[in-house]
Amino acid sequence: MGESDTKGRGAGVRTITDLARLAGVSPGTVSRALAGKSLVNARTREKIEALAREHGFRPNQMASGLRRQKTGVIGVAIPLGHDVRQQISDTFFMTLLGLLADELTDKGYDLMLRRVVPMNDEDWLDRYIGSGMVDGVIVIGQSDQFDRIEEVADGYLPMVVWGNHTQGQRHCVVGTDNRLGGRMAAERLIAAGATSLAFLGDTAPIEFAARYAGARDVAMRLGVPLRVLPTHLAPDQLSEEIAAHLAGNAGEVDGIFAATDTIAAACMAQLRARGLAVPEQVRIVGFDDLPIASQTVPPLTTIRQDIHAGARGLVDLLLRRLAGEETESLVLPPQLKIRASA
Amino acid sequence: MGESDTKGRGAGVRTITDLARLAGVSPGTVSRALAGKSLVNARTREKIEALAREHGFRPNQMASGLRRQKTGVIGVAIPLGHDVRQQISDTFFMTLLGLLADELTDKGYDLMLRRVVPMNDEDWLDRYIGSGMVDGVIVIGQSDQFDRIEEVADGYLPMVVWGNHTQGQRHCVVGTDNRLGGRMAAERLIAAGATSLAFLGDTAPIEFAARYAGARDVAMRLGVPLRVLPTHLAPDQLSEEIAAHLAGNAGEVDGIFAATDTIAAACMAQLRARGLAVPEQVRIVGFDDLPIASQTVPPLTTIRQDIHAGARGLVDLLLRRLAGEETESLVLPPQLKIRASA
DNA sequence: ATGAAAGCGCTAACAG
C-alpha cells in the first residue's frame, strides 16, 4: 500500500492548513502560493503546488467567498410570470442559457440557475440578490415583472436583464428591437401579398406586446386589418388553440405573424391539416430564427434575433457593472430572414 | 423621510448581528428564530421575523454554508467530450436541465450549472466536487468520460449520472435502455418494409453506441444489412453531412434510424430536397420524442424517452445518496411512438 | 428560552 492517497478525494488534506503543515509553511503562504500572488518564493510555490496536485487539494470556495465577499458565481433567474405552468422549456431561452454558460465560463464565473414563480414569491429578486451566493444577476425575460425589476435596479448595480427596452426605463437591458422586428414582419407579409393580418400569440409579455405593436404600426399605416389570435406557449395547448383559431377565421386571414418560431411551426402543421397552402393561401412569418425555422415545410420566413450577440452583451455589460460602471442598455437589430413561407 | 429603509436592499441590516441588536437579543437567538427551531419564545420569534421582513434581511448563505458544511446547491455538469464545439444546445439535454431545475427547486436546492470540456481539463469532476460549493453532483451525459466518472464514483457518494447503463458499472446512472430502444427502432423500420438499414449519427457517445448496437442485434438476427452514416450534432454541419450521405447512398438505404429526433428532422428535410418520399421510399425513425417529432412532415415515428421520469429519478436518487444511501441505477423503458414516417 | 463563545476555511493586513 502506498502511504499517501494520491487520488485526493477522501484523503486527509482538506484545508489549506493541512497543506501548510505538510509543506512546512504557514497557511498564509499556502494561500498566497495557490492564489498566484507574486510575493512568494518560487521554490516554495512549486513545492506547495506539487503537494496540492498530489493530494487533489482545492481551496474551499465557500470560505474563500465569505472572506473575500465575492463568490465567483453569477445568478441567472428565469421568472415564470404569465403561463405559470412548470417547465422553462422555451427553446429560445434555453439556447440563450447555454450560450450564457459558455460566456460566463470563459470569464471564470460559475452560473447558478434559478427558476422563479413570482406569483408565489413576492420578492424573488431580493431573495436571490440578498442570499450572498451570487456576485451579480442576469434575468432572462421580464415576464410580467417589469416594475419589480425597475425597483430593484435602483439599489443594485450588478444586474442585467434580457428583454425589451422601453423609453426611460432604469434597468439595464439587452434585447432585440422587438417593435422594429414586428414592423419588418408585417411589411414582409404584405409585400408577399397578404391583405388581412393576424398576430398569433400572447400579447401580455412585454416583448410580444412590442412585436405586436410593430405589426400594428405597419397595418394601420397601410390600412390593412390586423387581429390578435391569442395562444399560450405550452406545446400541448398550443396546437388546439391554433386549430380553434383557424376554424373560426378560415378564409379571412391570409397573413400570420407568429410571436415565435415555435408557434409558427405549430401553426404550419395546423394549416397543413386544414389543407391551406403556404404561402399561396396563407403567408406566415415567425420570430427568433431557431433551428426549427429552416426545417418546417415550407421553410419559415422569420425575424432573426442575434442570440450570440445577446449572450455576449449580457455578460459583457454585467462584468462592467460588477466593476462599478453604469452601463447603457443594448438594443440589437432584428434581421428579416426570408425563406419560403412569406 | 422615513427613518428606516423598508426596501431592505441598501439598508444597514446586513448581518444577523445587526438584526439581533435591533431586536435586543443575541445573534444566536436570531439564528434560531429564522431557522425555525422550536426552542424560541413565540413572541421573540415574531418580533424577529417582523424585523427581518421589514428590512428585507436574508441570512448569508455562504456563511451559513461554511458553518454547516453544506451549501444547498447541487452541481449540474455537462461534459462536452466528443464534438468539442462550444454550445450545449442539444435540445434533449436542455429540456432535461429545465426539468432538473424544477425538481431541485421543489426540494429546496439551487442548481449550479457548469459546462466542462474534459479535453482541456483533466480533473473537471474532482475540481467541481472539491470546490466546496456543491452538496452533490448530477452529470448530464457520460460523453467519453465513462472511466473518469467511474473512478470518482468510488470515493464520492452524492453523484448521479444521466446516461447509459453498462453491466457492472459502479456509478449510479439514470437513463433509458438505449439498446432496447435501438432494437425497437430497427424492428419498426423492418416491419414498415425497409430492407436496407442505416444508422444515422455518431456512434462514439456511449448512448448512441448502445442504440446502434440494438439496431444491429435486430439487423443481424433478421439478416438485414445495416450501415453507419456518421454525423456530428452541430446543426450546420449536420445538413451537409446528411446531404453527402444521401448523395452517396441514394436508392440503397430504405430505412434510416436516426440517433436523435434532431438528426431525423434534418434528414427528412434533406430527403425531401432529394425528392425521396417518406415513408414510401425511405422509412425513418428517430429517438427522444422531442416536440419537433410531431411537427415534421410527415410526423416522425420515434423512440420516446421519458424525460420527466428521468429528471425525477436523478433528483430522487441524488437526495437519497446525500442521505447516505447506496442507491441502484435506474433504467427507464423506451417507448415506440408510431407516427407516419415509419 | 436565551446568551456567550468557539470555529467552519480562507484571506488580508500587519509585522518581521
Added chain:
DNA sequence: CTGTTAGCGCTTTCAT
C-alpha cells in the same frame, strides 16, 4: 519573502 492574527457571517454547543 513569510508567519501571525483577526475576522468574513453564521450556527451550535455549553452554560445559565
